[in-house]
Amino acid sequence: MRDTDEPPLGYSVDEVSENVRRVVATALDLGVDDVPIDASLFELGAESLDLLDIAFMLEKDYRIQYPGTGMLERAGQYFDRDALTSNGVVTDLGLQLLRVGMPELDPGALKPGLKDIDVARMVQVGSFVRITVRLLQAKAEHPRTCETCGGVLVESDVMPEFECAGCGDIVPVPSGDDVLLADLIRMHEGVREGR
Ligand SMILES: [Zn+2]
Numbered sequence: 001m002r003d004t005d006e007p008p009l010g011y012s013v014d015e016v017s018e019n020v021r022r023v024v025a026t027a028l029d030l031g032v033d034d035v036p037i038d039a040s041l042f043e044l045g046a047e048s049l050d051l052l053d054i055a056f057m058l059e060k061d062y063r064i065q066y067p068g069t070g071m072l073e074r075a076g077q078y079f080d081r082d083a084l085t086s087n088g089v090v091t092d093l094g095l096q097l098l099r100v101g102m103p104e105l106d107p108g109a110l111k112p113g114l115k116d117i118d119v120a121r122m123v124q125v126g127s128f129v130r131i132t133v134r135l136l137q138a139k140a141e142h143p144r145t146c147e148t149c150g151g152v153l154v155e156s157d158v159m160p161e162f163e164c165a166g167c168g169d170i171v172p173v174p175s176g177d178d179v180l181l182a183d184l185i186r187m188h189e190g191v192r193e194g195r
Contacts, residue, residue: 037125063139075184149167
């Protein structure tokens with residue numbers, strides 16, 4: 001059940017956007033003005049290690065746990081792999097999920113024949129903003145009552161976790177993989193119902 005009042009994230013989306021641009025600029029040795037929100041990381045010259053670096057810096061800044069895998073790989077944990085990509089080409093279902101799951105992408109680029117390797121190259125600065133905001137939201141919505149003693153869970157200032165003020169139990173923040181996979185499953189239900 002969801003509270004009627006949305007819990008505050010602690011940051012506005014604009015603040016997160018500005019910070020993500022700064023982090024990407026730092027990781028890639030660029031000026032912030034050279035990092036528009038809709039630029040693809042690949043076009044900015046980022047390599048896989050840079051993406052990990054960016055995710056790591058954002059995890060530290062916001063005490064969240066970034067997902068470890070790309071959207072299609074993550075989906076592969078739930079769907080039959082062949083349902084999403086076949087011989088390296090994204091299927092119709094894969095395209096539909098990308099359209100709802102990565103709304104920052106140009107829908108015109110998500111067309112039949114798209115290769116899965118190209119999807120990784122489409123990840124944008126704004127993709128990191130979307131994921132960061134989503135994980136902040138999941139953290140804000142996390143129950144604050146300790147399951148062991150009923151005490152209050154307090155968010156850590158330094159680690160991606162809560163600590164119980166009563167018994168000292170440590171509870172990790174929701175993992176990015178879990179949160180985004182659950183979202184994906186919901187999106188899939190939506191895509192099916194929309195047919
Ligand atoms: Zn406790």
